[in-house]
Amino acid sequence: xxxxxxxxxxxxxxxxxxxxxxxxxxxxxxxxxxxxxxxxxxxxxxxxxxxxxxxxxxxxxxxxxxxxxxxxxxxxxxxxxxxxxxxxxxxxxxxxxxxxxxxxxxxxxxxxxxxxxxxxxxxxxxxxxxxxxxxxxxxxxxxx
Amino acid sequence: xxxxxxxxxxxxxxxxxxxxxxxxxxxxxxxxxxxxxxxxxxxxxxxxxxxxxxxxxxxxxxxxxxxxxxxxxxxxxxxxxxxxxxxxxxxxxxxxxxxxxxxxxxxxxxxxxxxxxxxxxxxxxxxxxxxxxxxxxxxxxxxxxxxxxxxxxxxxxxxxxxxxxxxxxxxxxxxxxxxxxxxxxxxxxxxxxxxxxxxxxxxxxxxxxxxxxxxxxxxxxxxxxxxxxxxxxxxxxxxxxxxxxxxxxxxxxxxxxxxxxxxxxxxxxxxxxxxxxxxxxxxxxxxxxxxxxxxxxxxxxxxxxxxxxxxxxxxxxxxxxxxxxxxxxxxxxxxxxxxxxxxxxxxxxxxxxxxxxxxxxxxxxxxxxxxxxxxxxxxxxxxxxxxxxxxxxxxxxxxxxxxxxxxxxxxxxxxx
Numbered sequence: 129x130x131x132x133x134x135x136x137x138x139x140x141x142x143x144x145x146x147x148x149x150x151x152x153x154x155x156x157x158x159x160x161x162x163x164x165x166x167x168x169x170x171x172x173x174x175x176x177x178x179x180x181x182x183x184x185x186x187x188x189x190x191x192x193x194x195x196x197x198x199x200x201x202x203x204x205x206x207x208x209x210x211x212x213x214x215x216x217x218x219x220x221x222x223x224x225x226x227x228x229x230x231x232x233x234x235x236x237x238x239x240x241x242x243x244x245x246x247x248x249x250x251x252x253x254x255x256x257x258x259x260x261x262x263x264x265x266x267x268x269x270x271x272x
Numbered sequence: 273x274x275x276x277x278x279x280x281x282x283x284x285x286x287x288x289x290x291x292x293x294x295x296x297x298x299x300x301x302x303x304x305x306x307x308x309x310x311x312x313x314x315x316x317x318x319x320x321x322x323x324x325x326x327x328x329x330x331x332x333x334x335x336x337x338x339x340x341x342x343x344x345x346x347x348x349x350x351x352x353x354x355x356x357x358x359x360x361x362x363x364x365x366x367x368x369x370x371x372x373x374x375x376x377x378x379x380x381x382x383x384x385x386x387x388x389x390x391x392x393x394x395x396x397x398x399x400x401x402x403x404x405x406x407x408x409x410x411x412x413x414x415x416x417x418x419x420x421x422x423x424x425x426x427x428x429x430x431x432x433x434x435x436x437x438x439x440x441x442x443x444x445x446x447x448x449x450x451x452x453x454x455x456x457x458x459x460x461x462x463x464x465x466x467x468x469x470x471x472x473x474x475x476x477x478x479x480x481x482x483x484x485x486x487x488x489x490x491x492x493x494x495x496x497x498x499x500x501x502x503x504x505x506x507x508x509x510x511x512x513x514x515x516x517x518x519x520x521x522x523x524x525x526x527x528x529x530x531x532x533x534x535x536x537x538x539x540x541x542x543x544x545x546x547x548x549x550x551x552x553x554x555x556x557x558x559x560x561x562x563x564x565x566x567x568x569x570x571x572x573x574x575x576x577x578x579x580x581x582x583x584x585x586x587x588x589x590x591x592x593x594x595x596x597x598x599x600x601x602x603x604x605x606x607x608x609x610x611x612x613x614x615x616x617x618x619x620x621x622x623x624x625x626x627x628x629x630x631x632x633x634x635x636x637x638x639x640x641x642x643x644x645x646x647x648x649x650x651x652x653x654x655x656x657x658x659x660x661x662x663x664x665x666x667x668x669x670x671x672x673x674x675x676x677x678x679x680x681x682x683x684x685x686x687x688x
Contacts, residue, residue, distance in 0.1 A: 138672050138675075169675040169676070169678070169679045171668070171671055171675075171678070174668040174671065176668055176671060176672055178671070178672055178675035180675055180676055187569070189562070192562045192565045192566055193561070193562045193588065195312050195314035195315060195561050196312060196314075196315055196328075196331075197312065197331035197332075214328070216315055216318055216323075216324060216328075218314070218315075218318075218590060219590045219592075219597055219599070219642060220561070220562070220588065220590055222590070222642055222645070222646060223588055223590050223599045223601065223642055223645045223646045223649060224562065224588055224646055224649065225646040225647075225650075226646060226647060226649065226650025226651075226653070226676070227646070227647065227650070227676045228643065228644050228646050228647040228676050228679065228680070229646075230646065232642075
């Protein structure tokens with residue numbers, strides 16, 4: 129998983145929502161966009177769709193915002209993670225993320241985010257159009 | 273290279289950690305008056321209200337300092353920095369440094385009025401404050417001030433079953449963060465939870481035989497047996513003054529964009545430092561956790577020769593009244609001299625407003641649904657104009673390159 133990165137080819141996304149369903153199913157046990165880490169922004173008039181998840185920012189603003197020591201950078205995953213035991217549900221991270229990615233779990237009263245299913249992101253596994261992939265970083269760089 | 277870090281709050285710890293990460297061979301000495309490892313002052317009200325165990329306030333253990341290679345000189349008070357000879361002089365010893373980072377923090381303001389420090393009066397800034405509050409058994413509590421700390425302290429005391437009255441000198445609650453209209457909504461929410469809110473009254477004297485019993489404002493007399501001062505924080509810069517380091521107009525230590533003070537090799541960050549506002553460019557004391565941590569990174573990197581500029585302080589404050597969250601981002605109405613356009617909306621109990629000055633987003637206040645506040649916050653920080661957002665909404669290509677911006681624009685700004 130080290131050196132791998134999630135990529136979106138938005139041209140291929142049909143907005144079916146399979147990624148949202150599998151994400152919440154795997155991580156929360158139910159299919160619900162409300163509890164999905166990934167979200168698809170849909171622009172029906174243009175018939176365009178854009179999945180959004182954690183951008184794995186360098187020096188992420190969510191990390192700077194956490195007052196409870198709950199967010200930390202996981203080096204092997206290459207992205208910030210939430211230690212839910214330590215989270216106090218203050219929502220500082222939620223309003224700090226410029227991509228609107230940090231999510232809030234109303235029932236558990238804690239923040240949650242994409243953690244790449246511990247290195248095997250199911251959204252990429254189940255995306256049948258090939259819009260979401262989880263390639264090696266080098267491959268992505270070569271393409272560019 | 274020996275780097276002295278003065279203070280062990282959010283800023284001090286991040287500064288020390290950043291130095292060690294980028295330059296492990298640098299020697300870092302951390303000075304602090306308190307002997308506790310790093311804890312979160314922001315979470316003190318949660319602990320006061322009984323939502324959080326005291327042990328969970330601690331963000332680091334004593335051994336974390338050792339394992340990160342940070343030498344701790346705790347329990348000593350730094351009395352002076354000799355900036356010429358590069359010496360840190362404490363009440364017990366003298367230490368040589370090559371660079372020093374001041375992260376001395378801030379202290380809670382207690383106004384100079386009769387009775388202000390009677391037994392039964394508290395501030396909520398440090399762990400010791402919390403402990404003494406937890407040991408005190410009141411019935412009727414008065415909270416003076418309605419900023420973030422006042423709101424949280426009032427909520428915490430109410431949760432513990434006490435009768436709480438909040439007194440705000442300005443004409444609405446959270447005057448530094450919210451405009452009048454949303455502030456009135458917040459006030460209603462507070463009152464619905466059983467907190468009495470008094471605005472536009474100034475506390476003038478306090479009296480009591482063995483402890484605080486009576487509080488007099490310019491218009492009323494109130495009885496209580498506990499009073500919490502939450503009227504603001506002032507930068508702790510007496511050490512800087514003693515050492516001949518310049519203090520700015522906001523009474524914080526004056527720094528440039530590299531967080532360097534007027535003295536060579538001396539940096540300052542966090543609550544004690546006077547930074548500048550990311551939107552207006554004016555000097556401000558941010559006094560916020562994320563700002564302190566970012567400033568500490570900038571100070572630390574410059575200190576070890578990695579040139580970095582501070583982007584400016586950006587207000588992000590979130591709170592909650594009885595499970596209903598609210599947030600204020602960026603600037604409020606009265607910060608700008610020119611005309612401000614307010615774009616606002618309501619949806620059921622939810623309310624939001626976005627402030628626009630010179631066609632550019634400058635602030636947002638929201639009650640209830642905070643889902644896209646972060647995205648708008650990002651747009652504010654990037655000085656996004658209404659025009660750019662209109663173009664994003666028109667152009668399918670732009671929609672796809674920054675769908676989060678399009679999503680927020682569609683939600684809040686379609687039609688403007």
